[in-house]
Amino acid sequence: MHCFVGDDIIILNILLYQILVIIIGIIAVVIVFERFKHNKLSFSTFILWLVLWIILLVVTIVPDFSALLAQFFGLGRGIDLLIVFSIIGAYYLLFRLYLKIEKIQQDITSLITHLAIEEEVNEDISKK
Incomplete structure (x- = not known):
């Protein structure tokens, strides 16, 4: 502009x-x-x-603001800054997704264990 x-x-x-x-x-x-x-x-x-x-x-x-930001971070051009921050951002999002997947896996394991124990208790009660 x-x-x-x-x-x-x-x-x-x-x-x-x-x-x-x-x-x-x-x-x-x-x-x-x-x-x-x-x-x-x-x-x-x-x-x-x-x-x-x-x-x-x-x-x-x-647009000149990107060049100022790039110089502040020690990079040559504004596009270099964009590329570096894009890569960092992508890795950050991948890390967050990995953590969410790990939590979901733990929750599923806990739920299955709880359901198996509950089913076993219900079978024991129905046998008596």
């Missing part, structure tokens, strides 16, 4: 992808707030998604 100022008129040159990302980002922020309001997101997950979407919106509206 480029901003040209002349004779008190501001002309914004916005690219199509910027418009689409801004619309999608605003919708995503609204969805994140709604899910949090209805207790479908934990506070930490809410903050994570909110920060990510806001950063995406800021980088879309002010």
